[in-house]
Amino acid sequence: MTMSDASHDKPAMDPALLAKLTGGLGDRGRVAKICSAFGDVYSEFFPDVIKSETGLDVTVSYLGCEIGYKNHLVDDLSHNVTLVDATLRNWSQNVALACGNGFIITLMEHLLGATADTIEEPAERLLSVIELDLAVMVFDKIAKVLRSAVNAPGGFEPSLSAPHAHDARPRPAEDKSDEFAAAINMSITLAGIVSEFSLIIPQTALLKTKVTPPKPKRQAAGASPEWSEQLGDQVRRSHVTLEARIRLQDLTLRTISKLMVGDVIPFRDSGDVRVEVSANSKELYVCEFGRSGENYMVRVKDTMNSDDELIRHLMN
16 A cells, blocks of 8 residues: 555544634533623623614623534524624624514614504514615624624724525535534514524634623614614615506496407596505505596595605505
C-alpha cells in the first residue's frame, strides 16, 4: 500500500469534534448562558425601543435556546414567520433574524389607528407589501439591539437582506457546509397578542461574544416621525383593486335562461344610476354611473366611512 492510498483510507474527523477544536461548537451550558444574556438584553431594552418609536407598550420574554446546525434551526421555525439575513462586520456574516407575522400584523393595525379592544388574534398568513415595509423597520431595530449587545469592533451598522417568507427562503447549496448555531427564541406581546421572534447566530460568533447590555433610555411616548411618515407614505401609495356593482332590472328565471349574446339588460335605476364601489370586500363609496367622452366612469357621491376607517378596512 502506498502512502497516498493510506491517506485516502483515513476516516474523516467527526464534524462536531472538528467544530469544537476550531471554536465553532461550545458545550451546551456555556452556549445557553450566552443565549440567556441576549434574552435579558432584549427583555429589558427592546420594549424601550418599540415604545420610543411607536408609543406602544410591548413585553418581551426569553423563551430559551435551541442548538444545532444553522439551516436545521431555520427549517424548524414556524412557517408563520418572516426572515432576514444579517451581517455585522467584524462579528458575523451569517446571522438569521425571524419575526412572527402576527406581531407585524398587530403592530400595523395599531399604527393605523385601531384600538386594542378591536384587534383580534391575526390569522396565519403571509405579510402584505405594506406590512413587509413595516417588517424592514422592525428588523432594523432588532438588529440595532444586537449590535449594541455584542459591541463589535469598528462600530459598523448591521446589513440586512430584504424580508422574505419562510417558504420563500432559498434552499442552501448542497455542496456548502453548514455550521453549528444557536436559536435565541423570545416572545413579544402587544395588546394581549403574543408572537415570537428569534435570532439564529453561528456559534463561531456567539462563543467569542461577551454580551454588554446597553443602558435603557426611557423616551417620550409617541411614534417617531421616521416610522409615521414612512408607513403613512407606503399606505397611501399602495395600489388597491376597486370593484363597482350596479343593480340591474329584475328578470324572471325564464328570461334569464334564454338570454343570448347581444341581449341587453337595463339598469334598475331610471335616473342617476347608483354604483357601489368596494375593495377587499369592503364597501367604500356610493357613486353614480356616467360617461366621459368614449369612456364609462363613476362619480363619487358619498363615502361609507371616514378616511382612517377606509384605510384600516383596506389593510385587513
